[in-house]
Amino acid sequence: MALDIKAVNLSIIKMPLKHPFTTHLGSVTEREGIIVEVEDSNGFIGYGEGVAFSSPWYTEETVQTSYHMLKDFLVPLLKKKGISHPDGAIALFSSVRRNHMAKAALETALWDLQAKKEGIPLSKLIGGTMEAIPAGVVVGNPNLPEALKQIEGYLEQGFKRVKVKISPEDDYQYISGIRKQFPDLPLMADANSAYSLKDVNRLKALDEYGLLMIEQPLGFDDIVDHAKLQAQIETPICLDESIVTFDDARKAVELGSCKVINIKIGRVGGIGEAKRIHDYCVSKGIPVWAGGMIEFGISRAHNIALASLPGFTIPGDISGSDRYWEQDIIEPEIKVHNGMIKVPESPGIGFELNRERLKEVTVFEDRFEF
Numbered sequence: 001m002a003l004d005i006k007a008v009n010l011s012i013i014k015m016p017l018k019h020p021f022t023t024h025l026g027s028v029t030e031r032e033g034i035i036v037e038v039e040d041s042n043g044f045i046g047y048g049e050g051v052a053f054s055s056p057w058y059t060e061e062t063v064q065t066s067y068h069m070l071k072d073f074l075v076p077l078l079k080k081k082g083i084s085h086p087d088g089a090i091a092l093f094s095s096v097r098r099n100h101m102a103k104a105a106l107e108t109a110l111w112d113l114q115a116k117k118e119g120i121p122l123s124k125l126i127g128g129t130m131e132a133i134p135a136g137v138v139v140g141n142p143n144l145p146e147a148l149k150q151i152e153g154y155l156e157q158g159f160k161r162v163k164v165k166i167s168p169e170d171d172y173q174y175i176s177g178i179r180k181q182f183p184d185l186p187l188m189a190d191a192n193s194a195y196s197l198k199d200v201n202r203l204k205a206l207d208e209y210g211l212l213m214i215e216q217p218l219g220f221d222d223i224v225d226h227a228k229l230q231a232q233i234e235t236p237i238c239l240d241e242s243i244v245t246f247d248d249a250r251k252a253v254e255l256g257s258c259k260v261i262n263i264k265i266g267r268v269g270g271i272g273e274a275k276r277i278h279d280y281c282v283s284k285g286i287p288v289w290a291g292g293m294i295e296f297g298i299s300r301a302h303n304i305a306l307a308s309l310p311g312f313t314i315p316g317d318i319s320g321s322d323r324y325w326e327q328d329i330i331e332p333e334i335k336v337h338n339g340m341i342k343v344p345e346s347p348g349i350g351f352e353l354n355r356e357r358l359k360e361v362t363v364f365e366d367r368f369e370f
Ligand SMILES: O=C(O)CCC(=O)c1ccccc1C(=O)O
Pocket: 058, 137, 138, 190, 192, 240, 291, 292, 293, 294, 295, 317, 318, 319
């Protein structure tokens, strides 16, 4: 039976982060996002979240370009053609090139709606098998003494893995400082494309720190140089920015550009594509983990459902609501217990919008009746 959609609601929200999140590309101090609500004729509401940033520093999309795509192309396509199941969203949106975060915002809402309609958790609908997932945290603080204190706090909370941001200006000193205090910590480093092949000796020298992996050391759209680099370093390379489609993942694995892939639902255009990449990686013995986008609770909830799939064998960038927010827009908030996050058992994503909080942080709202 087709999804009988009656309306789509889009809210642009804005919230300050508790603490700035810094990479070599700049600092995020305030987060905007788009909350999507898709309502059907039975009164079920599927929730999605657009995870593009206010400016195009991580990918080419922004909150405004995502909103434009949703309002002027994606929502009208859904209204005109309808959809029988969310796994048809990739085909429905195929006349729109890229704009993956905009597509994912709507597609994830359709998955939540479908799960609610079937009365099952989203994790079960997409093939999840885990009851709880391990939590990982990212430290975005270039000040070493402060970062050490933060890491200590996170370890007390039971986080299973810590990721830090590095660049050629700040790598050995930072990593060795962390290793001195935490010799056995499961630690990884994300470079967000700060290096080039000229830095191969620098990157080789990082091998001695026993990092779980190095994430996206080279160009944000490269898979060729990464293959050359992986052949010369011991530390496994994990790709983030350069994997935006299933075919990117296949080609990167075929070329030997990485040994691990970070899957972000927004970056790859939705849960359907994320699942395809997961299934392929499982078949090739490539571990995957769920990436983070400094997101609000809706996207975090979708990540939890995705990370319950069996190929997510490495703790991802999934922390609790309180990692970035004084108060999240969902209830209950997402909590980490002994380093684990419970996968909800109630229908859909298993979290409700906190309407009062949503209203407080909404800066713009629009509704499309079908
Ligand atoms: O959501 C988080 O906890 C942070 C994850 C993170 O590192 C990140 C946050 C925003 C944009 C890009 C990245 C990244 O993984 O490169």
